[in-house]
Amino acid sequence: MSESEFLESYDPSDYERPSVTVDLVLLTVVEGQLAVLLQQRREHPFKDCWALPGGFVGIDEDLDEAASRVRSAKAHLDMGYLEQLYTFGSLNRDPRTRVISVAYISLMPMLYFSPALKHADGLVLAELNVPWEGETGGPVMACSEDGTELPLAFDHAEILGQAVKRLRGKLDYTPIGFALLDELFTLRELQGVHEAVLGTRFHKPAFRRRILDKGWIEGTGERETGASFRPAELYKLKN
Amino acid sequence: MSESEFLESYDPSDYERPSVTVDLVLLTVVEGQLAVLLQQRREHPFKDCWALPGGFVGIDEDLDEAASRVRSAKAHLDMGYLEQLYTFGSLNRDPRTRVISVAYISLMPMLYFSPALKHADGLVLAELNVPWEGETGGPVMACSEDGTELPLAFDHAEILGQAVKRLRGKLDYTPIGFALLDELFTLRELQGVHEAVLGTRFHKPAFRRRILDKGWIEGTGERETGASFRPAELYKLKN
DNA sequence: CCAAAAGTGTTTTAGTTACACCCATGG
DNA sequence: CCATGGGTGTAACTAAAACACTTTTGG
Numbered sequence: 001m002s003e004s005e006f007l008e009s010y011d012p013s014d015y016e017r018p019s020v021t022v023d024l025v026l027l028t029v030v031e032g033q034l035a036v037l038l039q040q041r042r043e044h045p046f047k048d049c050w051a052l053p054g055g056f057v058g059i060d061e062d063l064d065e066a067a068s069r070v071r072s073a074k075a076h077l078d079m080g081y082l083e084q085l086y087t088f089g090s091l092n093r094d095p096r097t098r099v100i101s102v103a104y105i106s107l108m109p110m111l112y113f114s115p116a117l118k119h120a121d122g123l124v125l126a127e128l129n130v131p132w133e134g135e136t137g138g139p140v141m142a143c144s145e146d147g148t149e150l151p152l153a154f155d156h157a158e159i160l161g162q163a164v165k166r167l168r169g170k171l172d173y174t175p176i177g178f179a180l181l182d183e184l185f186t187l188r189e190l191q192g193v194h195e196a197v198l199g200t201r202f203h204k205p206a207f208r209r210r211i212l213d214k215g216w217i218e219g220t221g222e223r224e225t226g227a228s229f230r231p232a233e234l235y236k237l238k239n
Numbered sequence: 240m241s242e243s244e245f246l247e248s249y250d251p252s253d254y255e256r257p258s259v260t261v262d263l264v265l266l267t268v269v270e271g272q273l274a275v276l277l278q279q280r281r282e283h284p285f286k287d288c289w290a291l292p293g294g295f296v297g298i299d300e301d302l303d304e305a306a307s308r309v310r311s312a313k314a315h316l317d318m319g320y321l322e323q324l325y326t327f328g329s330l331n332r333d334p335r336t337r338v339i340s341v342a343y344i345s346l347m348p349m350l351y352f353s354p355a356l357k358h359a360d361g362l363v364l365a366e367l368n369v370p371w372e373g374e375t376g377g378p379v380m381a382c383s384e385d386g387t388e389l390p391l392a393f394d395h396a397e398i399l400g401q402a403v404k405r406l407r408g409k410l411d412y413t414p415i416g417f418a419l420l421d422e423l424f425t426l427r428e429l430q431g432v433h434e435a436v437l438g439t440r441f442h443k444p445a446f447r448r449r450i451l452d453k454g455w456i457e458g459t460g461e462r463e464t465g466a467s468f469r470p471a472e473l474y475k476l477k478n
Numbered sequence: 479c480c481a482a483a484a485g486t487g488t489t490t491t492a493g494t495t496a497c498a499c500c501c502a503t504g505g
Numbered sequence: 506c507c508a509t510g511g512g513t514g515t516a517a518c519t520a521a522a523a524c525a526c527t528t529t530t531g532g
Contacts, residue, residue: 015295015298016298017256017257017258017259017298018256018259018296018298019256020256020257020259020339056254057257057328057339059254059255059256059257059337060330060337061330062328062329062330063326063328063339064328084325084326086323087302087323087326087341089296089301089302089303089341090301091299091300091301098298098299100259100296100302100341102326102328102339186511187511187512188510188511203495203496203497204510204511204512205495205496205497205512205513205514206494206495206496208511208512208513209494209513210493210494210495213493227503227504227509227510227511228503228504228505228508228509228510229502229503229504229508229509229510229511230501230502230503230504230509230510230511230512231502231503231510231511232510232511232512233511233512425484426484426485427483427484442522442523442524443483443484443485444485444486444487444522444523444524445521445522445523447484447485447486448486448521448522449520449521449522452520452521466482466483466530466531467481467482467483467530467531467532468481468482468483468484468529468530468531469482469483469484469485469528469529469530469531470483470484470529470530471483471484471485472484472485479532480531480532481530481531481532482529482530482531483528483529483530484527484528484529484530485526485527485528485529486525486526486527486528487524487525487526487527488523488524488525488526489522489523489524489525490521490522490523490524491520491521491522491523492519492520492521492522493518493519493520493521494517494518494519494520495516495517495518495519496515496516496517496518497514497515497516497517498513498514498515498516499512499513499514499515500511500512500513500514501510501511501512501513502509502510502511502512503508503509503510503511504507504508504509505506505507505508
């Protein structure tokens with residue numbers, strides 16, 4: 001019996017199959033720093049550690065749907081950018097059983113997080129510390145408001161690291177960064193997002209022109225309010 | 240019962256689970272063109288169509304192992320670069336049952352393909368036609384030697400498109416292209432690989448210097464043989 | 479010597495960075 | 506009118522592209 005005949009006659013119910021889950025890396029920028037939504041575990045394994053929100057993939061929903069559903073159910077968030085990151089399938093990533101997890105990145109402005117944090121069943125928006133180390137970044141560290149490190153469950157530190165790496169890589173050749181801003185934003189806010197994601201500082205005039213030359217954004221003529229200095233123009237993404 | 244308690248008490252055997260497979264995009268460059276290894280299907284669905292080599296992920300092997308095993312078993316290839324591409328999980332991508340497929344890219348020089356094509360149980364090295372259209376590429380088309388289009392099974396045209404897109408995107412900021420060459424190569428051969436992958440033509444002196452400035456390769460002092468003109472120096476990847 | 483492709487030096491261009499400066503607002 | 510950050514013009518630098526050219530081999 002050839003391999004292809006085997007595949008045809010294969011009855012999936014005969015074989016033990018791995019479970020498939022989605023894990024979400026929900027990122028935003030708060031006070032000039034990258035932050036990620038984490039949930040504290042109440043049970044073993046990794047009791048009291050912090051985990052990315054996740055859930056099983058239903059037999060009747062595709063992967064993107066599952067990610068979106070889990071985002072609503074676990075994090076009470078219905079909006080924002082969503083993109084598949086990578087699939088993690090090491091044998092012992094979950095000590096209970098074989099679990100293959102499709103990780104997703106979700107980006108949104110801080111504004112959207114308010115309802116999620118009100119429900120707050122063990123949810124926390126943790127500051128992310130990722131040393132620069134040439135764009136790939138070193139080991140990630142998630143910290144609570146008081147600066148203490150939050151221990152991460154499973155292989156979620158690795159997932160987080162890959163997420164930051166992906167975000168950094170795409171930031172200046174795709175418009176992905178705008179998903180972290182409100183619809184209207186100033187150039188200073190945009191620069192702040194880039195600096196938070198990349199962990200670097202930019203020269204203001206250079207950044208300004210580099211961004212404008214890409215042709216992604218346009219000025220609205222409106223100005224920000226409430227500043228005690230010259231108000232900046234509000235920009236928006238074209239189209 | 241909270242969502243997290245549910246997750247804890249979840250017995251995976253209670254629920255219907257999707258099958259998980261790996262699909263391989265085995266790419267090489269032959270006569271200045273990208274080519275992919277395809278296998279003709281003998282059974283329904285998509286009988287007589289051409290498919291990427293693939294297979295189920297065992298409960299006791301991680302994803303990379305599964306990809307490597309399938310590459311050996313289906314394509315008789317034990318060497319070459321291997322990288323996870325993307326996970327495809329649409330509901331009806333396989334009409335028989337719910338299948339989530341983790342796609343992998345594998346790159347190797349044409350040389351390695353000889354044993355695979357000797358076994359030749361329905362295996363074919365198909366030329367790939369991907370219009371340029373600004374680096375993302377348009378719809379892919381796989382062609383046999385005589386130029387006729389090969390119909391692709393399942394969502395494999397989409398997978399192939401994503402593979403080419405990934406390869407194009409990484410080609411000039413990572414050393415991924417060298418996986419398509421023998422250990423020793425001339426700058427002309429390297430240029431040929433870049434032109435085949437990107438579907439463009441380069442100016443020879445510009446390409447030469449751009450590559451050398453990256454510092455990835457070094458000359459060996461050796462020269463190619465058998466040319467009826469000035470033999471080019473053989474280079475190799477550093478480290 | 480000729481054809482063919484390897485390989486080099488010089489100029490042009492474009493894109494990014496750095497520096498200096500002016501502008502608009504609240505207090 | 507002063508402090509603060511928004512915004513603009515110009516020059517310097519660097520990396521890529523284009524062009525013209527010399528070199529080395531087989532026949």
